[in-house]
Amino acid sequence: MTRDLQPAALPIREDDDAIAKALERASIPTLMMSMVHLTGDTRLLRGAIRPRKAIMSEVQGGMPKEEKAAVRAQALEILKDYRDGGCRLPPPPSPDTIHQMMSFMVGEEVPAEYVPMMMEEMALDGKDARDVHWDRDRLTEAKRDFHVVVIGSGMSGILTAIRLEQAGIPYTVIEKNDSVGGTWLENAYPGCRVDIANHFYCYSFEPNHDWPQFFSQQKDLLQYLEHCATKYGVREHTRFRTEVVAAHFDEGDSSWQVRVRSRDGREETLRANAVISAVGQLNRPKLPDVPGLETFRGPAFHTAQWESEHDLEGVRVAVIGTGASALQLVPEVAKVAGRLVVFQRSAAWMVPNPNYHANVSDGKKWCLKHLPYYARWYRFLLFWPGSDGLLPSLVIDPDWPHPDRSINELNEGMRQIFTNYMKAQVGNDPELLAKVVPPYPPFGKRMLQDNGSWLAALKRDNVELVTEGIAEITADAVIARDGTRYPTDVLVFATGFHANKFLWPMEIVGRGGVVLGERWADDPRAYLGITVPDFPNLYCLYGPATNLAHAGSIIFHSECQLRYIMGCLKALLEGGFAAMEVRRDVHDAFNEKLDATLARMVWSHPGMTSWYKNSKGRVTTTSPWRLVDYWRWTMEPDPGDYDWTH
Numbered sequence: 001m002t003r004d005l006q007p008a009a010l011p012i013r014e015d016d017d018a019i020a021k022a023l024e025r026a027s028i029p030t031l032m033m034s035m036v037h038l039t040g041d042t043r044l045l046r047g048a049i050r051p052r053k054a055i056m057s058e059v060q061g062g063m064p065k066e067e068k069a070a071v072r073a074q075a076l077e078i079l080k081d082y083r084d085g086g087c088r089l090p091p092p093p094s095p096d097t098i099h100q101m102m103s104f105m106v107g108e109e110v111p112a113e114y115v116p117m118m119m120e121e122m123a124l125d126g127k128d129a130r131d132v133h134w135d136r137d138r139l140t141e142a143k144r145d146f147h148v149v150v151i152g153s154g155m156s157g158i159l160t161a162i163r164l165e166q167a168g169i170p171y172t173v174i175e176k177n178d179s180v181g182g183t184w185l186e187n188a189y190p191g192c193r194v195d196i197a198n199h200f201y202c203y204s205f206e207p208n209h210d211w212p213q214f215f216s217q218q219k220d221l222l223q224y225l226e227h228c229a230t231k232y233g234v235r236e237h238t239r240f241r242t243e244v245v246a247a248h249f250d251e252g253d254s255s256w257q258v259r260v261r262s263r264d265g266r267e268e269t270l271r272a273n274a275v276i277s278a279v280g281q282l283n284r285p286k287l288p289d290v291p292g293l294e295t296f297r298g299p300a301f302h303t304a305q306w307e308s309e310h311d312l313e314g315v316r317v318a319v320i321g322t323g324a325s326a327l328q329l330v331p332e333v334a335k336v337a338g339r340l341v342v343f344q345r346s347a348a349w350m351v352p353n354p355n356y357h358a359n360v361s362d363g364k365k366w367c368l369k370h371l372p373y374y375a376r377w378y379r380f381l382l383f384w385p386g387s388d389g390l391l392p393s394l395v396i397d398p399d400w401p402h403p404d405r406s407i408n409e410l411n412e413g414m415r416q417i418f419t420n421y422m423k424a425q426v427g428n429d430p431e432l433l434a435k436v437v438p439p440y441p442p443f444g445k446r447m448l449q450d451n452g453s454w455l456a457a458l459k460r461d462n463v464e465l466v467t468e469g470i471a472e473i474t475a476d477a478v479i480a481r482d483g484t485r486y487p488t489d490v491l492v493f494a495t496g497f498h499a500n501k502f503l504w505p506m507e508i509v510g511r512g513g514v515v516l517g518e519r520w521a522d523d524p525r526a527y528l529g530i531t532v533p534d535f536p537n538l539y540c541l542y543g544p545a546t547n548l549a550h551a552g553s554i555i556f557h558s559e560c561q562l563r564y565i566m567g568c569l570k571a572l573l574e575g576g577f578a579a580m581e582v583r584r585d586v587h588d589a590f591n592e593k594l595d596a597t598l599a600r601m602v603w604s605h606p607g608m609t610s611w612y613k614n615s616k617g618r619v620t621t622t623s624p625w626r627l628v629d630y631w632r633w634t635m636e637p638d639p640g641d642y643d644w645t646h
């Protein structure tokens with residue numbers, strides 16, 4: 001794997017034909033940006049050939065064939081000169097030119113407030129701007145006496161370890177599994193893959209130009225995270241097969257006493273100055289509450305606890321649930337099962353994405369590795385259409401006349417597009433169409449990515465979609481509410497996770513004996529999703545209201561949160577403080593604003609259940625904020641937001 005923040009990692013040595021062949025696969029808007037870097041000539045930005053408005057999962061800027069061919073021809077000449085001249089680049093474009101390039105590339109004005117955030121994400125200067133840049137050798141003595149316990153070694157736990165290592169702060173990662181990877185280790189069901197574009201869904205400081213697919217499979221994501229853990233020495237600091245059972249704040253010396261239990265049952269208490277939870281939101285599998293579940297005699301397991309030893313060839317499989325996991329799993333199981341029955345409680349909206357299962361061509365990989373700044377601009381092109389542009393369309397219009405089916409005019413337009421997409425696939429089967437088109441507004445639940453494989457699977461002769469609801473499960477069958485019996489050999493629960501029980505089942509006890517699980521119940525709240533009153537020096541990654549359902553990638557969000565947390569640790573150490581605790585009024589004011597904002601968003605619409613909502617229908621998991629606001633708020637902690645203990 002080539003991961004390099006350098007603009008053009010590899011020099012070009014290929015002959016003209018090989019370059020031309022690779023350019024056939026290039027993203028043309030991205031190629032045009034590379035051409036500006038190659039020549040220093042900005043006339044391209046004022047020419048007639050230009051990308052149209054960028055849309056998600058479309059990396060050719062909607063440009064017609066002839067325009068793309070013209071750009072390729074021009075690029076070939078420029079690249080020949082670059083190669084023959086020894087791969088030397090002119091001075092980099094000015095910040096103003098970079099801003100112009102951004103707007104040119106996505107066919108719309110990129111507002112100035114987004115430029116610094118995007119610059120950081122792109123790292124055109126080769127610098128990892130989200131590192132706290134805290135000299136390892138400063139405060140060595142204070143750091144020596146400071147210890148951080150990180151809970152979890154998934155994507156955000158590895159990131160935390162990397163940042164702590166860079167800052168020279170001693171830490172221990174506690175991981176319940178045998179290895180790193182978290183969600184990408186546990187979710188090993190057939191068909192599991194990422195559904196955020198992979199060249200963006202990776203750490204900003206650790207790009208990967210070798211993703212095999214635009215939305216790669218679980219094993220490739222796991223391999224990437226394993227590579228990062230190894231490269232940055234995370235494993236050496238990790239205690240595997242060990243779970244955090246409890247953490248108690250000791251007011252005497254402002255430390256956390258973290259009780260851990262290894263798989264052999266041995267318990268031990270670790271002392272920490274700070275605890276960083278990196279346990280994710282979707283980590284504890286949830287089984288359906290169906291009578292008779294425990295009486296089923298065959299293999300029965302959750303998607304996140306896949307039992308690969310069972311051969312599904314020719315057997316009768318029942319899958320309960322039709323969320324993101326089922327959408328990926330069902331097409332794969334349908335290929336081998338003798339009979340597959342899918343039990344749907346609610347239909348899901350899906351976004352057409354023809355690239356969802358597509359491979360990245362060798363030509364594209366070559367461009368990512370060889371064309372100066374190409375990979376960085378490609379990241380921007382993936383990020384921009386999936387940033388804040390969509391957010392206004394997810395706000396409920398109180399005067400909208402069809403409040404059950406959509407929330408505003410734009411949302412209704414999306415409903416038409418997504419419905420037509422399904423209609424075109426279903427063909428002449430009104431019964432199936434009625435089952436698969438959701439009654440609630442698009443974006444109400446998590447949108448799923450689709451390339452047609454879901455409905456193709458449901459249309460197969462060996463597959464049946466049951467919407468009657470489940471009455472009970474017996475030793476060898478699932479019984480629907482209409483009394484139909486579905487004989488079943490293997491039962492799969494694609495029923496999601498206990499998303500609202502944050503940090504559960506750990507017992508976290510803060511100042512004054514306050515128990516976090518009792519304080520939160522299923523109504524968790526935090527300041528910025530990160531810190532909680534009465535729980536000094538406890539920091540959450542992917543905490544309450546930080547899930548992204550309108551944009552971005554959770555890696556971007558974790559990088560923002562971690563920069564903030566590292567800023568907190570820096571303030572503690574530099575100020576010689578023992579503890580910091582968010583002020584209640586600051587926390588409450590933030591949460592009032594959060595509630596008011598969320599109440600207007602599509603996710604709060606009463607027409608559907610989802611893991612975004614708690615038992616009372618309040619959205620607890622998901623962020624309503626513009627990415628650019630959250631990015632700004634998490635740049636560094638405001639000391640005035642906290643009470644400090646010496």
Ligand code: NAP
Nearest residue numbers: 193194195288289321322323324325345346446494495496
């Ligand atoms: P989920 O979205 O919570 O879906 C659970 C499904 O199970 C829903 O269809 C739900 O129906 C159904 N269900 C639950 N209890 C049931 C019952 N008693 N009877 C019948 N059906 C029942 O869970 P998920 O699919 O595992 O996905 C969770 C999240 O994980 C996703 O939204 C996504 O954020 C993440 N994920 C991501 C990827 C990816 O990016 N590649 C893949 C998988 C998961 P209702 O809708 O009616 O509640």
